[in-house]
Amino acid sequence: MFCGRPPSAGFRSGRRSPQPIGPAVARRGLRAGSDHGTKHHTAITAKRGGMDRQTVGSTNQGRLRVEVRTEGRSEVVTAAGELDHHTAELLRAPLDEALDQGRSRLVIDCSQLEFCDSTGLNVLLGARLRADAAGGGVHLAGMRPVVARVFEITGADAVFGVHASLHDALAE
Numbered sequence: 001m002f003c004g005r006p007p008s009a010g011f012r013s014g015r016r017s018p019q020p021i022g023p024a025v026a027r028r029g030l031r032a033g034s035d036h037g038t039k040h041h042t043a044i045t046a047k048r049g050g051m052d053r054q055t056v057g058s059t060n061q062g063r064l065r066v067e068v069r070t071e072g073r074s075e076v077v078t079a080a081g082e083l084d085h086h087t088a089e090l091l092r093a094p095l096d097e098a099l100d101q102g103r104s105r106l107v108i109d110c111s112q113l114e115f116c117d118s119t120g121l122n123v124l125l126g127a128r129l130r131a132d133a134a135g136g137g138v139h140l141a142g143m144r145p146v147v148a149r150v151f152e153i154t155g156a157d158a159v160f161g162v163h164a165s166l167h168d169a170l171a172e
Contacts, residue, residue, distance in 0.1 A: 063081050064081040065081055068098070075103040077091070078111075079112070081112070081114060084115065092127075104135055106136065107138075115147065118154075138161070141163045142164065
């Protein structure tokens with residue numbers, strides 16, 4: 001007896017079918033999305049654009065841009081793009097640096113964040129634990145609905161200060 005979605009619907013075992021791969025990837029025998037052959041950025045900021053979703057070697061390039069500035073007693077970290085297991089280190093590094101320098105009130109401007117997976121969520125949760133231990137906290141500002149949904153379904157929105165806008169987060 002068949003239950004659920006038929007195999008012809010483009011899904012296998014509840015997972016999305018893999019992205020199409022380019023000829024270079026096929027020649028090397030790698031699957032799209034694998035970590036083989038990728039280079040991890042160490043820079044804090046990266047230019048957007050130029051990403052070819054068809055090849056393995058470009059998984060990090062341009063997917064996340066992180067900017068850091070100090071406003072009053074807050075360290076404002078703006079994340080723009082996609083926060084996932086390939087780009088999480090681009091956000092972790094400035095958060096750790098701010099906390100190491102004693103800046104324990106972190107405001108994450110999420111207004112330009114288009115996607116966040118569990119790795120990105122864990123980066124933010126780790127920063128929250130460190131900030132709380134130092135007497136501060138992590139405040140999330142201006143989350144788009146698709147990103148806010150990740151926080152809602154995991155319950156993580158209950159442990160962060162969530163604000164409608166950056167202005168609201170800085171005013172608190």
